Amino acid sequence: MSEFTNALGVSTSALRMQSKRLRLISENVANLDTPGYHRKLAPVRADRDAGRGQVMLGDVTLDRSELERIYDPSHPLADASGHFEGSNVDLVIEIADAREAQRSYEANLKIFDQTRQMSSALMDLLRR
Template sequence: MELNNSIGVSASGLRAQSLRMRVIAENLANSDSVAKTPDADPYRRRVATFTAEVDRASGATQVAVKSIEGDKSQFGRVYQPGSPAADVQGYVSQPNVNPLIEAADMKAAQRSYEANLNAIESARGMTMRTIDLLK
């Protein structure tokens, strides 16, 4: 029973990190998405946050998505007077996505995903060894 709980906890971690990687990929894909008009905002970086949640059936604490929120940091500005998105001074607001931060977040999410996958494999291996002993 405890091995099933550990597999459930690790599976919730896999789902959480998978969602985190999708959000990071979306951020990277939109890192050059500026607004179409001067008064509109460009793409705003999104960040997934998680919380611990108790599974009532098993009593195990699992990972759940709390929210996916926009990053409140300021947009960059680039001087491009010919752009349709330029303001009266000729500046275009750029998305607040930093590819280096996204790459570091992606690496951390991948490592966490791999750790959860290894935990599931270990629990599965222990279950199989237990079954073999009972034969």
């Protein structure tokens, strides 16, 4: 049964990780038009302490790529030339990342369900 437990643990950690990843993506999309906002990034990494192939998000960092310069002389943050710094969030990239995270979440949910069904079927066989 420990192999079933390990499989459930791996898929559960991946579900948690994809959920957190979707939260970061939604924060980026919500701040798309926030002046001076830097996109949040978090790498996926293996949890070496768990030792069973579990995954988690690494430390959240800010994307240091150049911010978009927007021309709007009437904006309160505009400098003398009429420009201000927008965000470096690209909606197309965020949508692609969200789709990838969603599909990974769904795949891990199916793995979790199949593992649970196999475990239940094994228990039924052992009862006979």
